[in-house]
Amino acid sequence: MGGHMKVRWCWAAVTVTALVLTAAQPAGAAVATAAKKLDVPWGLSFLPDKSALVTERSGRILSIKGTTVTQVGKVAVEPGSESGLLGIAVSPNYNTDKYVYVYHSTDEDNRISRMKLGGTPEPLVTGIPLASVQVGGRLAFGPDGFLYASTGDATNGDDAQDTKTLGGKILRMTKDGKPAPGNPFGNLVYSYGHRNVQGFAWDGQKRMYASELGQQDLDELNRIESGKNYGWPECEGPCSNPKYTKPLLTWPTDQASPSGVAIYKNSIYVAALRGERMWKVPLNANGSVGKPTAVFKGTYGRLRTAVAGPDGKLWITTTNRDGNGGTVRKDDDKVFRTDG
Template sequence: MADRHGTGTALLAAALLSATVACAPGGEGGSRTPPPLPAASATPVATTGATTGATTGATTGGGETDVTPARPRTLVTGLAVPWAIAFLPGGDALVTERESARLLRVTPRGEVREIGVIEGVSASGEGGLLGVAVSPHYATDHFVFVYFTSQDDNRIVRYRYDGRLSDRKVIVSGIPKGAIHNGGRLAFGPDGHLYASTGETGERGMAQDRNSLGGKILRMTADGRPAPGNPFGTLVWTYGHRNVQGLAWDDRGHMYATEFGQDTYDEINLIEKGRNYGWPEVEGVGHRPGYTDPLLTWSPAEASPSGLAYARGALWAAALRGERLWRVPVDASGRVGRPTALYTGEYGRLRAVAAAPDGTLWVSTSNRDGRGSPRNGDDRILVVRPSS
């Protein structure tokens, strides 16, 4: 594996050359031999407390001297691959564990209670209990949603949660499943509709097939029907994705997604209705008609970007292979500025990032997923108070 701390001369040299890969061909951030680096297309900037090695399509002008937040606080220890975090109105969070299929409730004081084990989960490879989302109308409907891998497919199931889970309803089934690239992120957008990311399971062609649910971002109602205004009259919102792992919106309603590349570029994309994001025809910036280029790409050891959140004028992306938290400023038009890498190598693989009602970020580690090196207390949830 490449240098995990990102401070050596070799890594800095690579960062200055280009932004390359994401997750290994067989998985999410495994070791690999990187391909030759292309010519430089942008110069990263060293910021106080961290180094950056990403290539951006546009910048916001810089001027930041120290954006490093305070040290994270450990909220919870002893979890097993906490994959997703979603907040209830009162400030408690629902947390999924990928392999145990447990749905947990975690309080801001660090108290953990098992709500239940989700029925029908088949956890193998990168599959299992993945995303979770809480209805924006939770106060009246008490709906929570989970995305998981079953024996037959990936699916989205809705529950009513009022202290216990009830009224189970499968709202979307038939999402392709595989040993790798199962997507799995769930999030409600500012339009009130539910978005889900799906992977192409290693079968590249399905990402370009608009009749397939694989390699897409889906948009739906709370009943699992295509949301009004969807571009193709189906669940599909955007296509040409390899394996989207993070979804977030800024305070102006721009939608962003993190995506694992294959051998060259990991990405943050600005997600817009009906767009084709290129995979497998284009990876990274291609400048090809009909395909949408990413806002930002990363180099090999720095990324495998997973969870994504927006807070205080920036996107915050968790890196699995990169073992760091990225802060990426965004401007009013949705363009990104120079990223800053935080906590490099200190907590291992980072999986989920969620913005809490109190203004903090909750970040989960993923060191017990078979690709990390578990430390005493792993896996854990960290609390970060973001800087502006």
């Protein structure tokens, strides 16, 4: 990795100088706790009745209806520093097929499975590289009806540049786990050159945005497009080589370490782990972004997930019990709702 450090450091200096970072609390935002005393809530999705499903990294799937929390599923996992039961996505046809999809760690790989609540997971995609860190884990159905998943490089940066592997990628697939029609490389791979994507979302124009955890210099917010190479491990942050796609925004890693992403009220919300805040990034009509503002800075600690809920609220999970440096607060970990 020593050969890459010089490139990343030069670009980090330019980017940080150019980007003015501000911090503020959300003005007049109403906040309500939906669930508390959870065990590292990670993934969050919604059923057609607008109730929430949340995963705990240790393997439970919980239902949140109002403030009533009930266990509705269990997945056997091998939890590690960042691994375990991670993302969850509800089928767009849930009323007829009753499927939910989960991203989870076994003792040999990370995999994507589907299941009916209370049932046994059916593996669809296996062999996603396993490690204790850098394992991605986000799942969501896109506006095209296909399932998207983010994977980490599992500490092997070479995988990120190899379009024949599943590590360091964003994947796009059918509801049966097969490559989606039109995928750029004829397999599951949609975009590559990623170190560790833990969040993505789409705007009203069906444009996809994703967060990217950097190594030690810069974290990223990227616009994701089919077949594009996002540069890892050749560069962290903007790359001088034009074959790599440059990020829309970068942050120093101590101000972000980004995870979940939501698009809510014309802004991109990026949940920050090490930064212990939510970054609110104005989203312009043409897909460009404005200057980010930090909200909830230090209020709730490490933030893992952000999802725009069917109730018109922004749903957020904390992750202070994940063993990665957070200070556990009263009633952690929480799921809370806010209007901005």
